[in-house]
Amino acid sequence: MACSGVLKTLIRSSYLGSTTRNFSLVSNQVSNHTAKWMQDTSKKSPMELINEVPPIKVEGRIVACEGDNNPALGHPIEFICLDLKEPAVCKYCGLLYVQEHHH
Numbered sequence: 735m736a737c738s739g740v741l742k743t744l745i746r747s748s749y750l751g752s753t754t755r756n757f758s759l760v761s762n763q764v765s766n767h768t769a770k771w772m773q774d775t776s777k778k779s780p781m782e783l784i785n786e787v788p789p790i791k792v793e794g795r796i797v798a799c800e801g802d803n804n805p806a807l808g809h810p811i812e813f814i815c816l817d818l819k820e821p822a823v824c825k826y827c828g829l830l831y832v833q834e835h836h837h
Contacts, residue, residue, distance in 0.1 A: 781828070789821040789830035797831045799824040 790797075796818055801808035801824070809826035816822050822829035 754802075785829040787829060789832040791832055791834040792816065793834055795833060799827065799829055799831070801827040801829070 783807040797814045797816060799809075799812045799814060812824050812826055813826060814822045814831055816831055821832045823830055
């Protein structure tokens with residue numbers, strides 16, 4: 735079984751014999767990973783990509799966001815109320831929803 739560096743660090747820290755774990759090692763690995771990812775300025779960040787998606791118009795007052803049609807790629811279901819005039823944001827994926835009013 736292949737283990738990531740973070741998992742290996744957690745496993746190693748659990749064998750140190752103490753009741754406290756050193757999560758600063760994990761924090762450093764996460765920071766290094768994020769810095770490496772941010773070096774490539776030719777790619778847009780996830781937030782930039784999601785901000786390009788226009789608000790999704792729905793007919794009802796409540797929308798159920800799952801992030802993706804495929805449950806394996808989505809997130810926990812989030813029920814969002816659309817009573818306000820401004821678009822509502824899914825707290826998991828950032829998609830915007832707005833109620834479409836028929837006149």
